[in-house]
Amino acid sequence: MTMTAPEPPRPASVWEVIPIARTAWRICDSALTETDASRLVAYVDRNETGTYDVLWLRSPCPTRSRYRDLDELLADLDAADAAGPVSRATRPNSIPHFPPRL
Template sequence: MTVPEAPLPASVWEVIQIARSAWRICDGAVAESDAARLVAYVDRNETGIYDVLWLRSPCPTRSSYHDLDELLAELDAAVADAMALPRSIRPTHIPHFPPRR
């Protein structure tokens, strides 16, 4: 008989403004002294699009959003998807090709 794994604590995203059009996203469930607390940097460009630099996995595959709510919703979905996968799955195979001559 095995003991079931304890569920991971839910992430609480903290959106901290660091400049007029720049923010950082932190995981409030991680200790402030832990570097894993920092999730992403967000910058709003001249056209109003939010560009994201993801610093931690799991993260969404996109890096441009129309608003912060859309960004946070996709971040929640990426974390939920990652938690749904068993850890015993092999990573995605990346094909390797010989160098060109």
Template structure:
């Protein structure tokens, strides 16, 4: 079994091969010293599927993929679903007086 070709993602994800069957996914838009740069670890299992350990949010809800391109497409979709601005105020939490 040979290593798959490098995925063709138009995003900022950096795929770093660690061994023949494992990869690290990083956010190339962040600096090397930013802990949030590390997005996931990926391992190819005995059946040829890719198991993903997500390390930050937002992340896809799945953790098993047929190939790295499919995983990166899901990661792109999860990232796109997040509002671009977090400057909005949070929703207020209702406060009630204690019950007697």
């Protein structure tokens, strides 16, 4: 007989989506205090085509800046936050260099 443990409850999201206009929001990290400048994570704006454009203000942040909906954006932000900060001490991805064409 096998027994499985029940799914642990999902933690409440730390991201706070605050409307600042009819088609604009800001995303804040609710785990930080109101006086902490790094609390502000991003600005989001819905454009004419219905997609969401994001201006990321801190790291870690996803590599994308355009999303179909806010749920997709927040899921991507959760994944980037879970991956942890990227160290600036590491070398960037190398770009292959080829000799000039003659």
